[in-house]
Amino acid sequence: xxxxxxxxxxxxxxxxxxxxxxxxxxxxxxxxxxxxxxxxxxxxxxxxxxxxxxxxxxxxxxxxxxxxxxxxxxxxxxxxxxxxxxxxxxxxxxxxxxxxxxxxxxxxxxxxxxxxxxxxxxxxxxxxxxxxxxxxxxxxxxxxxxxxxxxxxxxxxxxxxxxxxxxxxxxxxxxxxxxxxxxxxxxxxxxxxxxxxxxxxxxxxxxxxxxxxxxxxxxxxxxxxxxxxxxxxxxxxxxxxxxxxxxxxxxxxxxxxxxxxxxxxxxxxxxxxxxxxxxxxxxxxxxxxxxxxxxxxxxxxxxxxxxxxxxxxxxxxxxxxx
Numbered sequence: 286x287x288x289x290x291x292x293x294x295x296x297x298x299x300x301x302x303x304x305x306x307x308x309x310x311x312x313x314x315x316x317x318x319x320x321x322x323x324x325x326x327x328x329x330x331x332x333x334x335x336x337x338x339x340x341x342x343x344x345x346x347x348x349x350x351x352x353x354x355x356x357x358x359x360x361x362x363x364x365x366x367x368x369x370x371x372x373x374x375x376x377x378x379x380x381x382x383x384x385x386x387x388x389x390x391x392x393x394x395x396x397x398x399x400x401x402x403x404x405x406x407x408x409x410x411x412x413x414x415x416x417x418x419x420x421x422x423x424x425x426x427x428x429x430x431x432x433x434x435x436x437x438x439x440x441x442x443x444x445x446x447x448x449x450x451x452x453x454x455x456x457x458x459x460x461x462x463x464x465x466x467x468x469x470x471x472x473x474x475x476x477x478x479x480x481x482x483x484x485x486x487x488x489x490x491x492x493x494x495x496x497x498x499x500x501x502x503x504x505x506x507x508x509x510x511x512x513x514x515x516x517x518x519x520x521x522x523x524x525x526x527x528x529x530x531x532x533x534x535x536x537x538x539x540x541x542x543x544x545x546x547x548x549x550x551x552x553x554x555x556x557x558x559x560x561x562x563x564x565x566x567x568x569x570x571x572x573x574x575x576x577x578x579x580x581x582x583x584x585x586x587x588x589x590x591x592x593x594x595x596x597x598x599x600x601x602x603x604x605x606x607x
Contacts, residue, residue, distance in 0.1 A: 289489060289490075289492065289553055289556075290459075290492070291492055291493050292322075292461065292492040292493030292494075292495070292551045293493060295419065295459055295461060295492070296322065296323050296325075296326045296328060296419075297326055298418075298459070299323070299326070299328045299418050299419040299459065300327075300328060300329065300416075300418055301328065301329045301330075301331070301415065301416055301417045301418060301419070302323055302328050302329070302330050302331070302417055302418075302419040302420065302421055303330075303331050303333065303393065303408070303411065303412055303415065303417045303419070303420045303421070304316040304319055304320055304323075304330050304331065304332050304333065304421045304422075304423065305332075305333045305334060305335075305393070305395060305408075305420070305421070305422050305423070305447075306333070306334035306335065306380075306422075306423055306424075306425065307334075307335070307422040307423065307424050307429065307443065307444060307447035307448075307451075307462070308335070308424050308425060308426070308428070308429065308440065308443050308444050308447075308470075309334065309335040309337035309338070309339070309348065309440075309443045309589075310334075310337070310338055310339040310342070310380065310514060310516070311334075311339075311380045311425070311509075311512055311513070311514025311515075311516065311517045311518075312334050312335070312380075312423060312424060312425045312516075312517070313332055313333060313334035313380050313381050313384050313392065314380065314384070314425070314505060314508050314509060314512060314514050314517035315423045315424070315425035315465035315466060315516075315517050315549075316330075316332050316333075316334075316421070316423045316465075317332070317501050317504050317505050317508065318465060318495060318496075318497050318498070318501045318505075318549050319421055319423055319463055319465075319495065319549055320332060320501075321495075321498055321500055321501035321504075322495040322549075323419075323421075328419070331390075331391075331392070331393060331415060331417065332381075332384055332388070332390075332392050332393070333364075333367070333381060333392050333393025333394060333395060334379075334380060334381050334392075334393075334394065334395070335348060335394070335395050335396075335397060335443055335447075336348045336349040336350075336354065336365075336379070336394045336395065336396050336397075337349070337397070337443060338373075338377060338379060338380065340592070340593045340596055340597075341513075342377060342380075342513055343373055343375075343377040344597065344600070345373070345375065345597070346590065346593035346594045346596070346597045347574065347590055347593060347594075348396060348397055348398060348443075348574070349373050349374075349396075350396060350398060351365060351396065352374075353373055353374045353375075354371065354372070354373060354374065354379075354394070355371065355372050355373070355374055356368060356370045356371035356372060356382075357371050357394060360393075360410070360411045360414050360415070361407050361410045361411060361414070362396070362399075362407060363395060363396050363399065363403060363404055363406070363407020363408065363410075363411070364393055364394070364395055364396075364407050364408060364410070364411035365393065365394045365395075365396070366391050366392075366393065367379060367381045367382055367385055367391060367392045367393060367394050368382065368385050368391055369382050369383075369385045369386035370382060371385075371394070379394060380512045380513075380514065381393065381394055383508060383511045383512035384508055384512065386511065387504070387507045387508050387511070388504075393411065395407070395408065397443060397446050397447070397450075397574060398573060398574045399572070399573060399574075400446065400568070400571040400572045400573050400574065400576060400577055401446050401447075401449035401450040401452075401453065401565075401568060401569055401571065401577070402450075402453060402572070403572070404446060404447070404450040405449075405450040405451075405453035405454050408420060408450065408454055409454060409457055409458065412458065418458065418459065419458070419459045419460065420451070420454055420458065420459070420460040421460065421461055421462070421463065422447055422448075422451050422460075422461075422462045422463070422554075423462070423463045423464075423465055423549065424444055424462070424463070424464050424465070425464075425465050425466045425469060425470060425516045425517050426464075426466050426467075426468065426469045426470025426471070426472060426473075426516045427464050427466075427467055427468055427469075427470065427472070427473050427478050427481075428440055428441060428444055428470060428472040428473055429444040429447075429448060429462065429464060429557070429562075430464065430473065430477075430478060430481035430482070430485075430557075430561065430562075431444070431472070431473060431477075431481075431562075431564060432481065432561065432562075432563055432564075433563050433564050433581075433584055433586050435472070435473050435474070435477050437471065437472045437473060437474065438472050438473070438586070439472055439587075439589060439592065440470075440472065440588065440589035441564050441581060441586055441588055441589075442568075442574075442577060442578055442581060442588040442589055442590050443589065444564075444565075445562065445564040445565045445567070445568045445577065445581065446565075446568055446571075446574070446577050448462070448554065448557055448558055448562050448564075448565035449558065449565040449566070449568055449569040451554035451558075452554045452555060452557075452558040452559075452565065452569070454554070455553070455554045455555055460554055461492055461551050461552065461553060461554065462551070462552055462553075462554050462557060463549045463550060463551045463552070464549065464550045464552075465517075465520065465548075465549040466516055466517060466519060466520040466542075466546050467542070467543075467545045467546040467548070467550070468542055468546060469516045469517070469519035469520055469542060469546055470515075470516040471516075481561055482550070484560055484561045485552050485553075485556055485557065485560070485561060488556045488560045489553075489556065490552045490553045490555075490556025490557060490560065491550065491551070491552050492551040492552055492553060493551050494548050494549060494550045494551060495548065495549050495551075496547060496548050496549075497520065497524050497547040497548070497549075502521065502524050502525075505517070505521050506521060509521060519542055519546065520542070520546045520547050523542050523543070523544060523546050523547055524544075524547045563584070564581060564584070564586065567580045567581060567583070567584060568580045568581065574590070578590050578591070
C-alpha cells in the first residue's frame, strides 16, 4: 500500500490554496470548513465552485458558459473571477457571488464544458496565475463516492468530471478531495457511503478529517442566509442541534443525518479514481460535457443534465400550451 501524506502534512507545506465545490450548486458553501482548517496553518484560501446552479435556482439546463454570465472576469477559458454581483445573463446570481458578498473576497467559477483534461489544465493555469500551491475539491453530500449503481444517485456528471480532473491535477501539484455533509444530499444511503469509505480506507486513500468549528459555523450561517442551498444547510442544522429528518429536492430525497455530517473527510484523488470511481474513469477521455454525459449513458446512468433537460423541455411545452 502506498504511503501518502496526511492532510496535516499537506496543509503544513502549503501557502495558498484554491478550494472548489466540485458538485455545482451550493457546494462552495462546503469549502468553508476546509478554509477554516487550512487557515490554522496560515494558508490563504480562494474559494470557488462550478458555473452550474441547481434547476430550482437557474431554470436553464446545464452549466453556464462565460458568454452566459454577467460580471465574471476570465483568469482563463475555464476559471473566472467572481464578485458579489456576478450572475447569469438571465439574472440568476451564482452561489459564488453570495459567498463573495459575505467574505468580502472574490471567488472563482469553473466551467466544465470542456471535459476533464481541459478542466484540469484550466485549474492548474489558474493556480499558477494566483500563486496557489494546493488545489482542493469538496463535494457536499457524498455522491462523489458513487460506484454508479446506487438507486438514489441523481447527480453524477459534475462529480465524475471533477474527480477525473483532480486525478490529473494531483500528478502536477498537491491536491486532495473532501466530502462534507455526509449524506446531506440524500443520494447515497449511509450503508453505501460506508462501503465506499471502506474501500478508500483499505487502499490508503483516507488522508484525515476536520470537524465544523464554531468559527466556520458562524460563517456558514451568514452564507446560507443569502445563498439558497439544501445539502449544505443540513449539516449546519445538525451542528446547532436543530436537525430533524426531512425530504429535500422537492420531496424526492430523504435525508437522515448524524454528527458525522459536520465532519469533512479528506481523500486522495488517485485512490478515489483508481479504486472506486468507475464513473470518473468512464468520463476521463471525454472532450466535452456532452461526451461525458454520453459516456455515463453507456453504463445506464442517468445524470443531473438529463433531469434538467427533461424538466426544461416539459416547461417549454407547457408554456406553448401543451
